[in-house]
Amino acid sequence: MPMIDTPESALVPKLRGLHLFGFDGAPCSQRVSFTLAEKGFRRARSVRWNDDSAAACAAPPGTYVFRPVSLVRKEHLTAEYAALQPNMVVPVLVHDGRAVIESMDIVDYLEHLVPDPPLVPAEPAAAALMNELLELGKTLHVSVRYVSFHWGLGRLGRIGRNDEARIAELERADSPEQLLSFYQRYNRDAIDEDTYLGHLRTLEEGWGAQEARFAADGRPFLTGASLSRADILWAAMVLRIFECGYPFAARFPRLNDWFERMRARQGFQAGVLAPNQTMHRVFRFKAALERFFGGGLARVAAR
Numbered sequence: 581m582p583m584i585d586t587p588e589s590a591l592v593p594k595l596r597g598l599h600l601f602g603f604d605g606a607p608c609s610q611r612v613s614f615t616l617a618e619k620g621f622r623r624a625r626s627v628r629w630n631d632d633s634a635a636a637c638a639a640p641p642g643t644y645v646f647r648p649v650s651l652v653r654k655e656h657l658t659a660e661y662a663a664l665q666p667n668m669v670v671p672v673l674v675h676d677g678r679a680v681i682e683s684m685d686i687v688d689y690l691e692h693l694v695p696d697p698p699l700v701p702a703e704p705a706a707a708a709l710m711n712e713l714l715e716l717g718k719t720l721h722v723s724v725r726y727v728s729f730h731w732g733l734g735r736l737g738r739i740g741r742n743d744e745a746r747i748a749e750l751e752r753a754d755s756p757e758q759l760l761s762f763y764q765r766y767n768r769d770a771i772d773e774d775t776y777l778g779h780l781r782t783l784e785e786g787w788g789a790q791e792a793r794f795a796a797d798g799r800p801f802l803t804g805a806s807l808s809r810a811d812i813l814w815a816a817m818v819l820r821i822f823e824c825g826y827p828f829a830a831r832f833p834r835l836n837d838w839f840e841r842m843r844a845r846q847g848f849q850a851g852v853l854a855p856n857q858t859m860h861r862v863f864r865f866k867a868a869l870e871r872f873f874g875g876g877l878a879r880v881a882a883r
């Protein structure tokens with residue numbers, strides 16, 4: 581069973597039903613809202629992330645309450661949020677007073693909660709490939725961060741000195757996210773171009789291996805005939821890099837076709853695209869401008 585964390589936040593024990601603390605523009609949060617939609621849950625409403633009023637604390641069956649934690653306003657870099665999610669990242673799922681952190685542990689938790697429709701292939705070889713792609717996807721997440729900050733967010737990704745000081749004070753030394761180390765280098769332009777390019781090449785290697793699997797047997801989903809948790813993780817990853825202007829159609833056409841199929845799904849529309857229109861437009865607009873001036877990801881994509 582996935583990990584159930586026991587956070588210090590006094591809010592958690594008050595929550596009944598499902599509550600998702602997330603940010604609609606963040607791939608890790610999208611993995612969960614996509615899964616919730618595929619499992620048939622509807623976003624009943626959004627409330628302030630720390631709203632503990634009786635009305636906000638109850639999620640009716642078949643729905644979840646969305647509690648947006650703004651990564652733009654840096655709500656995740658506060659002591660109050662760190663009491664809920666000690667690594668200071670989104671998402672967190674709370675179900676009947678129990679909190680689960682780590683997006684893919686949350687997806688696993690939802691699979692146990694609602695086994696139908698299954699997001700694990702029945703066939704052992706396909707299930708093994710799913711696990712492999714999940715592990716790879718978790719590793720590639722670091723590269724997604726570097727690529728999307730450098731080619732997507734640019735200067736908008738920097739944080740202020742006060743936020744940096746707050747992370748220094750609150751982040752646990754053993755946090756797997758290591759936000760302080762990243763922001764200290766990112767804020768000061770101390771990450772060199774080769775590091776960013778290395779992360780892009782790592783991503784392209786992973787996409788290339790999947791392109792070959794699509795080419796070999798024309799499978800509709802990453803692991804075979806049905807949607808799995810690997811598709812969930814990878815769809816959110818490809819969306820972010822697509823938003824940053826990566827030319828998937830030209831470089832990885834079969835992966836691009838798969839992504840189009842994912843985009844057409846009702847669960848992806850409802851769980852990911854509909855709530856994320858503003859961020860999506862901002863990213864795409866910036867990418868189009870860079871392409872126009874001959875820069876951006878299209879210029880450095882592998883030939």
Ligand SMILES: N[C@@H](CCC(=O)N[C@@H](CS)C(=O)NCC(=O)O)C(=O)O
Nearest residue numbers: 606607608609669670671682683684
């Ligand atoms: N391992 C974590 C990673 C979560 C994560 O990196 N979340 C990002 C958004 S995708 C975040 O909150 N970043 C905050 C920041 O970069 O300041 C998970 O899968 O849940």
